[in-house]
Amino acid sequence: MERHLMDSKIKGVSTGTTILAVTFNGGVIIGSDSRASIGGYYVSSKTINKLIQVHDRIFCCIAGSLADAQAVTKAAKFQISFHSIQMESPPLVKAAASVLKELCYNNKEELQAGFITAGWDRKKGPQVYTVALGGMLLSQPFTIGGSGSTYIYGYADAKYKPDMSKEECLQFATNALALAMGRDNVSGGVAHLVVITEEGLEHVVIPGDKLPKFHDE
Amino acid sequence: MTSYDLSASTFSPDGRVFQVEYAMKAVENSSTAIGIRCKDGVVFGVEKLVLSKLYEQGSNKRIFNVDRHVGMAVAGLLADARSLSEVAREEASNFRSNYGHNIPLKYLSERVAMYVHAYTLYSAVRPFGCSFIFGSYDQDDGPQLYMVDPSGISFGYWGCAIGKAKQAAKTEIEKLQMKDMTCRELVKEVAKIIYIVHDEVKDKAFELELSWVGEVTNGKHELVPKDIRVEAEKYAKASFPSSVAGEEGNCSGIST
Numbered sequence: 001m002e003r004h005l006m007d008s009k010i011k012g013v014s015t016g017t018t019i020l021a022v023t024f025n026g027g028v029i030i031g032s033d034s035r036a037s038i039g040g041y042y043v044s045s046k047t048i049n050k051l052i053q054v055h056d057r058i059f060c061c062i063a064g065s066l067a068d069a070q071a072v073t074k075a076a077k078f079q080i081s082f083h084s085i086q087m088e089s090p091p092l093v094k095a096a097a098s099v100l101k102e103l104c105y106n107n108k109e110e111l112q113a114g115f116i117t118a119g120w121d122r123k124k125g126p127q128v129y130t131v132a133l134g135g136m137l138l139s140q141p142f143t144i145g146g147s148g149s150t151y152i153y154g155y156a157d158a159k160y161k162p163d164m165s166k167e168e169c170l171q172f173a174t175n176a177l178a179l180a181m182g183r184d185n186v187s188g189g190v191a192h193l194v195v196i197t198e199e200g201l202e203h204v205v206i207p208g209d210k211l212p213k214f215h216d217e
Numbered sequence: 218m219t220s221y222d223l224s225a226s227t228f229s230p231d232g233r234v235f236q237v238e239y240a241m242k243a244v245e246n247s248s249t250a251i252g253i254r255c256k257d258g259v260v261f262g263v264e265k266l267v268l269s270k271l272y273e274q275g276s277n278k279r280i281f282n283v284d285r286h287v288g289m290a291v292a293g294l295l296a297d298a299r300s301l302s303e304v305a306r307e308e309a310s311n312f313r314s315n316y317g318h319n320i321p322l323k324y325l326s327e328r329v330a331m332y333v334h335a336y337t338l339y340s341a342v343r344p345f346g347c348s349f350i351f352g353s354y355d356q357d358d359g360p361q362l363y364m365v366d367p368s369g370i371s372f373g374y375w376g377c378a379i380g381k382a383k384q385a386a387k388t389e390i391e392k393l394q395m396k397d398m399t400c401r402e403l404v405k406e407v408a409k410i411i412y413i414v415h416d417e418v419k420d421k422a423f424e425l426e427l428s429w430v431g432e433v434t435n436g437k438h439e440l441v442p443k444d445i446r447v448e449a450e451k452y453a454k455a456s457f458p459s460s461v462a463g464e465e466g467n468c469s470g471i472s473t
Binding site: 083086087091092094095097098099101102123137 | 314315316317318321324357
């Protein structure tokens with residue numbers, strides 16, 4: 001906790017956060033909470049958007065220092081857009097995740113931001129990639145991140161099934177976010193979810209009072 | 218005609234850049250290289266003229282590996298071609314470093330073509346005196362074949378030829394139904410075409426350099442294994458009923 005406080009004094013606004021991305025049959029759902037905090041004792045924003053669109057079918061969610069994350073995603077968005085125009089085809093999710101990874105790895109001394117990249121491409125369909133703090137890139141069927149994720153590892157590991165339907169997946173993601181936001185003091189606000197499929201995007205926002213309630217709420 | 222051809226930065230009154238055309242002549246002085254794309258891969262064949270009996274067999278390669286899944290056959294000034302193969306390798310490597318996957322051939326070919334084109338703009342440098350044929354195979358995009366010439370343009374092909382006998386080779390290539398052939402069938406035809414276009418009178422000995430990339434090699438570009446090459450050469454020689462490469466027979470140009 002000490003280091004967390006010190007870091008945010010240097011880094012300013014940080015996103016104690018819960019982010020996740022889950023693949024289902026035909027697409028991927030990416031979700032996050034919406035709280036930005038300073039040092040864990042002041043909520044600087046209740047409604048920030050942590051789901052950044054980097055291309056038509058590729059989204060990133062951010063964790064860590066908000067400033068670093070925004071700077072990196074801005075650079076990545078430009079590079080991916082340029083790459084896509086040069087290639088004359090939509091970028092692969094793997095390519096987008098690689099661009100983020102290069103930025104994180106090459107600037108690891110200065111940066112303190114982690115990402116989850118998720119999207120759909122023609123070659124491999126729905127995919128989820130984690131780009132960790134130091135620049136590690138990993139592909140997984142689903143992943144959770146941010147400070148709030150520690151409270152839901154059990155839930156996610158137990159409840160995830162491969163090849164879920166869209167509705168099952170939405171329920172899984174919403175429950176996971178709600179549980180994390182319920183226990184992590186630096187996660188909260190509304191739940192943002194984006195459903196990415198070949199056909200298009202669907203943005204779902206669930207206000208705090210409409211989130212699923214569990215036994216003691 | 219005079220003085221318009223001294224540098225690549227000058228147009229002639231009829232709109233030509235002579236230096237680039239001269240560079241293409243340099244390619245035409247070199248021996249033939251062909252590349253053909255089929256249903257499940259790409260095959261390259263190069264007529265490598267042996268200028269001295271002292272050369273080690275297999276030296277002075279004209280086919281390069283640019284990346285695991287990309288091969289490059291060249292014609293023209295070999296030194297220029299070698300340095301450009303390094304450029305292509307760097308492009309492919311940087312692409313993989315940045316984007317995490319194999320470079321698509323169309324993109325690689327365009328990048329190398331852009332590089333070659335840059336050398337046709339200034340008087341301080343001369344254009345590259347070589348053409349090359351790129352070939353690749355990828356599970357999703359299938360086989361691809363692209364050719365880059367000294368003017369810096371690149372086109373995609375089903376079959377192409379560069380070097381001194383390119384016209385004769387193109388005629389032979391056009392006879393093939395490559396879209397329905399597999400790599401194994403195509404290897405033999407490529408060998409045959411090289412034997413056909415080889416000029417026995419003007420150029421004596423030659424080595425046939427064959428390489429392929431496709432489903433048969435699991436997407437890896439490599440030289441055709443010795444036993445398959447020997448079989449392909451046997452097939453090629455058998456297609457000449459009257460004369461065999463190496464004899465003193467008068468065999469030049471096209472045979473039917």
